[in-house]
Amino acid sequence: MKKSLFIIAMAVLVLSSCEKKTEETDNGLFTPAIEDFDYVVDRFADIEILRYRVPGIENLSLQQQEMLYYLSEAALCGRDIIYDQNCRYNLAIRTLLESVYTMEDIDTTSADYKAMEVYLKRVWASNGIHHHYSGMKFEPGFSQAWFETQINQLPFEKLPIYSEGISRDELFAEILPVIFDSTVMAVRKNQTEGADLLLTSACNYYGEGISQAEAEAFYSAMRTEGDETPVSYGLNSRLVRRDGILVEDVYKTDGLYGSAMSKIVYWLEKAEKVCENDAQRNALQKMISFYRTGDLKEFDEYAILWLKDTESLIDYVCGYTETYGDPLGYKANWEAVINFKDVEATKRTEKISGNAQWFEDHSPVDSMYKKEKCKGVTAKVITAAMMGGDNYPMSALGINLPNADWIRATYGSKSVSIDNIAEAYAQSVKSSGFNHEFVVDAKTEELLSKYKEITDNLHTDLHECLGHGSGKLAPGVSPDALGKYHAVIEEARADLFGLYYVADPKLVELGLLPDTNAYMAQYYSYLMNGLMTQTTRIKLGDNIEQTHMRNRQLIGKWVLEHSAADNAVELIVRDGKHYLVVNDYTVLRQRFGELLREIQRIKSTGDYNAARDLVENYSIRIDQDIHREILARYATLDMAPYKGFINPVLTGHFDNDGKFTGLSISYDENFVNQHLRYSRDYSFLKK
Numbered sequence: 001m002k003k004s005l006f007i008i009a010m011a012v013l014v015l016s017s018c019e020k021k022t023e024e025t026d027n028g029l030f031t032p033a034i035e036d037f038d039y040v041v042d043r044f045a046d047i048e049i050l051r052y053r054v055p056g057i058e059n060l061s062l063q064q065q066e067m068l069y070y071l072s073e074a075a076l077c078g079r080d081i082i083y084d085q086n087c088r089y090n091l092a093i094r095t096l097l098e099s100v101y102t103m104e105d106i107d108t109t110s111a112d113y114k115a116m117e118v119y120l121k122r123v124w125a126s127n128g129i130h131h132h133y134s135g136m137k138f139e140p141g142f143s144q145a146w147f148e149t150q151i152n153q154l155p156f157e158k159l160p161i162y163s164e165g166i167s168r169d170e171l172f173a174e175i176l177p178v179i180f181d182s183t184v185m186a187v188r189k190n191q192t193e194g195a196d197l198l199l200t201s202a203c204n205y206y207g208e209g210i211s212q213a214e215a216e217a218f219y220s221a222m223r224t225e226g227d228e229t230p231v232s233y234g235l236n237s238r239l240v241r242r243d244g245i246l247v248e249d250v251y252k253t254d255g256l257y258g259s260a261m262s263k264i265v266y267w268l269e270k271a272e273k274v275c276e277n278d279a280q281r282n283a284l285q286k287m288i289s290f291y292r293t294g295d296l297k298e299f300d301e302y303a304i305l306w307l308k309d310t311e312s313l314i315d316y317v318c319g320y321t322e323t324y325g326d327p328l329g330y331k332a333n334w335e336a337v338i339n340f341k342d343v344e345a346t347k348r349t350e351k352i353s354g355n356a357q358w359f360e361d362h363s364p365v366d367s368m369y370k371k372e373k374c375k376g377v378t379a380k381v382i383t384a385a386m387m388g389g390d391n392y393p394m395s396a397l398g399i400n401l402p403n404a405d406w407i408r409a410t411y412g413s414k415s416v417s418i419d420n421i422a423e424a425y426a427q428s429v430k431s432s433g434f435n436h437e438f439v440v441d442a443k444t445e446e447l448l449s450k451y452k453e454i455t456d457n458l459h460t461d462l463h464e465c466l467g468h469g470s471g472k473l474a475p476g477v478s479p480d481a482l483g484k485y486h487a488v489i490e491e492a493r494a495d496l497f498g499l500y501y502v503a504d505p506k507l508v509e510l511g512l513l514p515d516t517n518a519y520m521a522q523y524y525s526y527l528m529n530g531l532m533t534q535t536t537r538i539k540l541g542d543n544i545e546q547t548h549m550r551n552r553q554l555i556g557k558w559v560l561e562h563s564a565a566d567n568a569v570e571l572i573v574r575d576g577k578h579y580l581v582v583n584d585y586t587v588l589r590q591r592f593g594e595l596l597r598e599i600q601r602i603k604s605t606g607d608y609n610a611a612r613d614l615v616e617n618y619s620i621r622i623d624q625d626i627h628r629e630i631l632a633r634y635a636t637l638d639m640a641p642y643k644g645f646i647n648p649v650l651t652g653h654f655d656n657d658g659k660f661t662g663l664s665i666s667y668d669e670n671f672v673n674q675h676l677r678y679s680r681d682y683s684f685l686k687k
């Protein structure tokens, strides 16, 4: 799953300054050709920053351009929220770093300055001081003494605002350990078994000193037995202690994050005036109302209206959506993806969802756990035009919303694949030598270069459009029965559904794959990733923490272990290097089917012990010798394991009466300038 949203409004007077009246100096709307486009724009630490094209933007009507522009501005106005959600010191630290980074007479050639630049870029790339993927705090490569010398020279107005009322010394005494003491706020979201997950996590969804047990008790007391349409309790608030009592500070225009949310609402209200149709307008109006009231009932009403908006070209996620950032899974991070439908490519997902019942009926799952009637699987391919909050600079490739189970069961869900982001990923890896290093032979390499991209897209579609929506629970089984193992099992289930069907002749029949061998590229690359190459993102000695990485290794290791007798899949060693060999693709497909059947049974019956055994035995630990070898081989390639993105610059043009006259797009901005500009123009929270 992946996302949803919202907004707010207040002071109308200040807002006219947001309105940009730019001269007609830009390029208008155009899309550069793939061959002429430089995808890679920056590289530091373990990250490569890419830019993405926005093909088709030139085909939008003037009214659609106008709506896209307003929504894009809304997407940028929430930037500070995610920084603050990730850690309460993030905004202050970002401000300090940027102030030093842009000091006039600073020696930009010193080793300390250069190391601070890398640190600042990492902060921008992760929306804070913790690694976006591992959650571990960054180590500063610059000295505290050097940094103190610099910040002592900063004028007052360049310091974080929240220093009002406290002295410079007090401010620094509070902030510096957060940067330099590795034991302070060491991890953003702790998942260690047995620890108090709130007291040991640096994220900012709960006030200081609130324990996991207190928070869990608070939210379980909110639930009403037998409520079939529960709201998403706790989704849009910080739980704090006030006068000894636990209360929620709700995210709304006149509440927590209100100053940023009011700006977002300002732009959403403009967008609402230029909607394409009533369904789109109804949903947007409800979202605006939710930004104002913070009433979670309205959030559900919005989600249902948003699901009904299927005809519009322009669409958006712009609000509090996914709950991955909260160790307890209640609180949603703010994020935005402003997009429009790729009409041509959507024919692909329409074919898949149009046949949802066929796929359900023919799956290897026990018929007791199949849906008699699959409903509401709408699926489309989109082109992202602007990303914000938790979906920027690191972006998802697919989104499947809303998250509330009862809404999904009654009204279905929207599932999207973001093809222009997938394109940027694929193009950046193409010439890297990666496959040459890790793929077992030239024949398989050729298979991958021919079919990997198309089958990757298809696998994502199958995962999002069908996988998550397939199957049903046995009567009386709670959707929460698998507890903390739910997420990995659920992602494995969706992946396996996709793996099983990507090999089905039905896809060739539907015109989605060119031939019946193409799927082999997906099988090989999926297992190679899950068994070996995804660990290039992990430090030697560490376990796998991230949900999707866990489910991929779970599938890979299970299949490998269960192929010991017939050798359908094996790992061989050649010249001291491990390689994956697939000897029998037909048997491999059956094996994916077997595991899918078992995992569906586990979910349907709520078999906690079986879920625990699979996750604990297969998904977490990495073979140390192989890991060491993979990291060494990877290091010879000079590649970055993570990819982030910069947005294009979208500029709205207006005539003297304030009437919108057109949109222009530019791809020229670099990573540093984009972030400095965002910090200058879209900073709405106290820091």
Ligand code: ZN
Binding pocket: 001, 463, 468, 491, 494
């Ligand atoms: Zn998923």
